[in-house]
Amino acid sequence: MSADTAPILEVRDLRVAFDAPEGLVSPVDRVSFSLQAGKTIGLVGESGCGKSMTALAIMGLLPRPSGRVAGGEILFRGQDLCRRSDREMQKIRGNRIAMVFQEPMTSLNPVLSVGEQIAEAVRVHQRVGKRDAINQAVDLMALVGIPAPRDRARDYPHQFSGGMRQRVMIAIALACRPDILIADEPTTALDVTIQAQIMDLLMRLREERQMAMILITHDLGVLAEAVEHVCVMYAGRIVESAPVDKLLNDPRHPYTQRLLAAIPRGRRSGRASRLQEIPGSIPPLWDLPGGCRFCPRLEGRRDLCRAEQPPRREVGPGHFVACWAACSDALALAGTAS
């Protein structure tokens, strides 16, 4: 990441609040990251750590009326998206920033033909006639690798397989050549063989169209090839963020270390080792521990971890960690850190 170019998207101290039966909860808490044009970052973490909520906040699609952005800013080309009106956000969504969702089986409208649904994405943002829009939809279907696109455009979602439906979703997302594509676990719901195809497709299109991309995943395996920078989230916060090779080879946060240890490695090393799991589970949002949120799952925690939230510290070029133990020099500075 070169520091001299302005990022296309910058998220600063983003906080998302929800009215839950248990009270006000924050599934995303002071999250910051930035994305350069044409680059890809990965958001990783267990289910429920706030990855998808971060994405929905960027899209302005937090479920209403219970959810909202409660603090921070989301700067797209220097403009704060949180301050945009509904109407202004409509012009950005699907046009400059597009999103592919996790669940292809239910993400398409069952009563509209696939061609119509792709053409709609074109027509919402461009002044083109119905026929032109359909032609563009057919081109998009060819682009994402759907065979016989002109015939298939007339078919309905139930006539497509999961992998094909996800291709349709990608076609919809790409309809207006967005600057940023957010892919929220795009392969999680698919067969393993199809997963690789869809990932390859996304990578190829990102290359061809020079899009910036946010790839949300809980599969650390895909990161190495797919992204340049990784943010690891835990219980609504980013605990570590680093260039991908740094993160995979030199993880500093105990959570990242354990996540990597939990990847099955097969028998490559000669003998199969027992898979390492992380003891405990993510704390519920309405009952978060004070101080470091991951600490209760660690054995060697100290009083400081319990008492105070660890600050974000740079431990290498572009490598940030929020952990008292990982930046031992910070311990001395604990008094001055906010």
Add this chain to the structure above:
Amino acid sequence: MIKAISLRLLSAVGLLWGVVTLSFILIHFAPGDPISSLVGENGGASPEFVARLRAQYGLDQPIISQYGIYLGHLLRGDLGYSIRFQTPVWDLFRERLPATLLLLVTSIVVFSIFGMIAGVYSATRAGSLGDSAIRILSVLAFSLPVFWFAQLLIALFSVKLHLFPVFGMHSLFVRPGLWNSVRDVAWHVVLPAIALGAWHMAVTQRFVRTSLIQVLHEDYIRTAMAKGVSRRAILMHHAMRNALLPVVTITGISFGTMLTGATLTEIVFGWPGLGRLILDGVLGRDRPLIIGLLLISALLTIVVDALTDVIHGLLDPRIRAGRHR
């Protein structure tokens, strides 16, 4: 497709035959008989006269041959002869069915639309004051008995406010011209249609509300929002078509209830439809008339059921899957 249609027709014929048979048996075992109600219960007629009447209407025959004769006539399109009205049943129907259909169809169409508008309003503003008000009204309309509600309407709008006629389908003196008579009938149909349609509107409102709220939480609505489609277009283009599927089903089902409601409404408003005929037929133990009425109700229900399926097919491509490749 052809196979589906012929299966459908076959089952319709079977159903109609079942209705005829069952009503034939039930009426035969019901107390009272058409001749005694014709000549009067207090025995003014001589036994010979009664016996002659019985023979004339074929009531002296064993039930099985009565049944056989009736079916035979039915197959030739003859619904028999009304004992009470001394007229062929078919003539009675031809005279009265249009009035009933006018009332039913007006009521269903108009109040389906109102119910949908109210349902969309309360679904998109769920939990608001307007939504609560609509839901209370809806429960009220749902639980009011038709005959009582009809009388309330007459008391208020006809007797007190003189806005609508009390009775019937036509005014005695109407200026000539098609337009004038259409207006006159429309003026007469307002109150009966409200009395009959309030219940249906309440049912529709509740189903649209529930169904739309559910649909608005579907993933594909989020996809449409992610495309940048406006809320209004999402509602009209993406949500309503899906939300209407269960509403179409319920409209088909509520048609049967509406048919009963139409009988009561017609009696209260003196509407010259089949409703009054049903009452007269039952009171007079007029067997051909009653069976004919049941037959036509069954036929209407079957037609409405088929229509429901056709509309479903138009709305939902998954149902018309057979036509595609």
